[in-house]
Amino acid sequence: MTDPVVSMALVTGLLGSGHCIGMCGGLVAGLGISRQGxxxxxxxxxxxxxxRVTTYILIGIIVGWIGSTMELTRTMHGASRILLVLSDLFVILLGLGTAGLFSYWNLNRLEFPGPMKIMAGLLSRFRSLPPTLSALPLGLLMGWLPCGFLYAMVMTAAQSGHPLSGGAIMAAFGLGTTPALLGFGTAAHWLSNKARLWMVRGAGxxxxxxxxxxxxxxxxxxxxA
Structure with a gap:
């Protein structure tokens, strides 16, 4: 893919990983230990x-396909363009707010805890399994974990208007967040709160x-044009 948005999604994931460490780094580390220790x-x-990245790709393919259907009918042509422009403005405001320009418009405020109640039961069942057996299903499940940056990338994938492009954008974002979470034990020590804040602002x-x-x-x- 030569689409610059894919590369930008990768960079967003890399910079946004500072936020990932604070939000779910400890959770991921804990999931790696079964109830039996x-x-x-x-x-x-x-x-x-x-x-986790597989779930992101699946989401990207789905929303990319949904975005592609908006251009299929002439009656929806004008309305879809207006909707796309409005969503662009929304993403810009959220990004600038996360970067520190606004106090309210912030991707961090889009993390809704409700879905975690649904996940809790499945998490409990998976954790009773040996870690090597629970790892993949846990990742597939936690790919749905509410996250403001994830929502922004999902909107971007939908705007791509193609399932493959949507999947590529979400794959790039997911891969970008992976290094910091893989090295959480080390990264947590050298990444100060201030460093993570500047990374989040850069991602914004x-x-x-x-x-x-x-x-x-x-x-x-x-x-x-």
Whole structure:
């Protein structure tokens, strides 16, 4: 894929991983230990993140396909363009807010705890298994964990208007977040709270840049460029 948005999604994941460490680094580390105290080690984490990124790709393919259907009918043509522009503006505002320009518009505020109640029962069942058996299904499940940056990337994948492009965007984002979570034990020591804050702000600027890139593209549609 030569689409610059895919590369930007990868960078967003890398920078946003500072937020991932604070939000779910400890959770991931804890999932690697079964109730019987058995540790999964590196194999667990590799399988876990394989499952998580696979879920991201599946989400990207689905929303990319949904985005593609918006252009299939002439009656929806004008309405879809307006909707795309409005979503671009929303993404830009969220990105700039996360970067520190606003106090309320912030991707961190989009993390809803409700779905965790649904996940809790499945998590409990998986954790009764040996880590090597639970790793992949846990990753597939936790790929749905509510996260503001994930929502922004899902919107970006939907705007791509193609299942493969949507999947590629989500794959790049997922891979970008993986190194920091894989090395959480080490990264947690050398990444200060201030460092993570600046990484999150950088990720916010990248999200805003993606929104701006799409805004320019979608505005050109109105003029047939």
């Amino acid at each position: 058995e540790r999964g080690g590196l194999p667990f984490h590799l399988l876990y993140h394989t499952g 600027l990248m999200v805003a840049a993606i929104g701006l890139l799409h805004l320019i593209k979608h505005l050109r549609m109105f003029y047939g």
